[in-house]
Amino acid sequence: MTNTDPSPNQSRNRYLLITAARMIGAAGAVFGIILTARFQQWPLKVLGGAILLSAIYMSWAVPAALAHRWATPGNVRTNRRRPPKQPK
Secondary structure, three states, X not given: OOOOXXXXXXXXXXXXXXXXXXXXXXXXXXHHHHHHHHOOOHHHHHHHHHHHHHHHHHHHHHHHHHHHHHOOOOXXXXXXXXXXXXXX
């Protein structure tokens, strides 16, 4: 596995994907709030609450997972992988 820096276009695209994941999570949370507030039947209120909680979790977990996946090994604090040991 080579340790190369991403190109500027690749970095931009990754940033846009992380931002899109956050926006989709926020839109899902708004949709869950609308379902909860608009309908009177309890199954739809429960569905709205479930959508709200899953959207909040998604807007937190997916960008963090993508950032961790695309991080340069040993270069970012959130990246737990260590660079390979150099022979003596």
